[in-house]
Amino acid sequence: MVNHHDTGYKELFSYPELVRQLMEGFAPPEVSAMMDFSTLTDHSGNYITPLFNEKFEDKVWSVEVDWEGVRQRVFVYLLLEFQSTVDHRLPIRMLHYVACFYDHLIKTKVTTARKGMPPIFPVVLYNGSKRWTAREDIYRMVRPEPPMFLRVYQPHLRYYLVNESAFTEDELAARDTPLSGIFEVEKASKDVEALQGAVKRLAARIRAHPEKARLDEVITRWLKRHLKRLGAEAEQALEEINSLVEDHAMLAENLQTWAEKERQKGRQEGRQEGRQEGRQEGEEIGLQKGLREGRRLAAMNLLKLGLLTDEQIAQTTGLSLTEVIALRSGQSH
Known part of the structure; x- marks a missing residue:
């Protein structure tokens, strides 16, 4: 994909706490319920060949799951899809990315072709405002649908879509995590007053989290990067802020000043x-x-x-x- 700016999401999902919040809060419950999040392991790297000749953000984690008494490791392939228009090639790209990752596992001797490939859970995180219209399984791109005797020979790979804009404010509030707070900030960015409230709630959720020191550091960096994308005035609101937890009073005052400037403008x-x-x-x-x-x-x-x-x-x-x-x-x- 064409990445118009550094969203900072790749750094966010370098932290197991936020990967866990994504799985527990936004993945299918039957999937997250099987996961032992204490076993989360980061496997991110450059697995992609130059087939698409594009920049994109992705993260790969593994986690152990318990399934009918069997414990095994599943890889979570997280593709961060942040662009202004929906890319209808995504099912093809995802198939390519997963194939390249499997090839990497063979080359690095994590497994062999004879032993087989580990299961993978492909996830697409999308924060665009336009309705998601890309197919979610590459098989759905095969047109016309082949007769029954040919269907078994067609490619199949389905990804799970997490569409930020599809969640209401109440749904995000019910999850009550720093990650849901980040999604709230993204959704509120076009309204200064709504953004004030979203940032305030985000800071409160970080303060209440057991890993608040680690999350405060990375989310503060993300928020600064995010406001920079909104313009110079927004960036100045966080210029002197180094911690959403420690500097919350200064943050509230700066955001209020920025809101007043925006209203005056x-x-x-x-x-x-x-x-x-x-x-x-x-x-x-x-x-x-x-x-x-x-x-x-x-x-x-x-x-x-x-x-x-x-x-x-x-x-x-x-x-x-x-x-x-x-x-x-x-x-x-």
């Missing part, structure tokens, strides 16, 4: 727009008055000539018959 832009509209309206009124005065003068000149009827003068000048009769009456006095 909005009022100024509104006044300028009003003045511009007023000028345009005045010009339009002046033009209309000039046209009407010109028609009146033309009608009066035609009345003086006495060659046309009132109806003909009205038709020629664009005035109403009543106005022409009134002009004739005025001339006769």
